[in-house]
Amino acid sequence: MLHRSRGIAYKRRQVTATMRYAEMNWPDIEALDRDTLLLLTVSPMEEHGPHLPVGTDLFVAQAVEERIMVSLEGEHPMVALPPLPLGTCRMAADFPGSLSLPWKVVRDVVGHTLESLAGQGFTRAMLLTFHMDLHHVKALHAAMARIRRSGLTACEPLSAYYFRGILLPPVDGETEVHADLRETSLALVLFPELVHGHEHLTPVHIHMDGPSALFKTMKEMGAERGYVGDPSRASREYGQRCLEQVTQVCVQAARALLAGEEIPRLPSRIRLLLRLI
Incomplete structure (x- = not known):
């Protein structure tokens, strides 16, 4: 059936509850409910040790995005925007592969x-990132602050849950930080064909919550192979638990956003650090 808008005749597709922005035409987008939840993944290409691909953060965030859409299908219309494969990765900028x-x-x-x-x-709109470099987090939250009075309410829940220590199931040890047990376990679930040799890596334990982490790179702090933690302990079972928990907290945040309820904020100490860097 032909429809007409602004004097132009066109054939409109059925707009479903979950769609991808890049696959839609402008009449499809014009027909969307303005309260449609927009999902935007933003994560850079960054080295993740010798065993994981540089797209790890992007791939994980996209997988979470897909699961949010499945979980909320039928509750509210959603559209996934094309992912932005960019960001700030200051702490890994001195490794080949990182695009900061x-x-x-x-x-x-x-x-x-x-x-x-x-x-x-x-x-x-909901921003999704699995990249927790403080400069990257600062960029996303500054972008959301810029549009605060525009009529569009945006949130980025993953960093708030991450820095509160409740994003992922607990593990033994305090130095699982990057390309570690957790990220490697997620990779074994989501893209196992891109994981190579993690079981042969020796643990690298570096405390990265001190002042030096604000100014030094991981390599300068001793992570010469680009990972901090023990990826050799990774397992699909733990990765599945991680994926389920991350999806659950994001679905909760999406429902809160749609209901006009308060979204978890970054801890005060992190907000202070973002002002200092």
């Missing part, structure tokens, strides 16, 4: 993307 942008560039790209969506009348 200045945090202000990331802020501007994400901020202008959200502004453009707000200009179309959309009111709800």
Whole structure:
């Protein structure tokens, strides 16, 4: 059936509860409810040791995005925006493979993307990242602050849960930080064909919550192979538990966003650090 908008005849597809923005035409997008939940994944290409791909953070965040859409299908219309494979990875910038942008560039790209969506009348957006470099987190939260008065409410829940220590199931040891037991376990579930040799790696234990972590890279702190933790302990069983917990907290945050309820904030100590860097 032909429809007409602005004097132009076109054939409109059925707009379903979950869709991908890049696959839609402008009449499809025009027909969307303005309260449709928009999902935007933002994570850079970053080295993840000799055993994981540089796209690890992006792949994990996209997998979580897909599971959010499955979990909420039938509850609320959702559209997945094309992922932005960019970010700030200062702590791994001195490794081959890492593509790190200045945090202000990331802020501007994400901020202008959200502004453009707000200009179309959309009111709800969720950013998804599995990359917890503080400069990257600062960029995303600065972008959301920029559009606060635009009519579009945005949230980025993963960092708030991560820095509160409740994003992932607990493990023994305090130095599982990067390309570690947790990320390697997730990779074994989501993209096992891209995981190589993790079982032969020796543990690297570096405390990265001190002041030096704000100014040094992981390599400068002793992580010469680009991982911090013990990826040799990774398992699909633990990875599945991680995936389920991450999905659960994101679904809870999405429901809170849609209901106009308060979304968990970054801890005060992290908000202070973001002002200092």
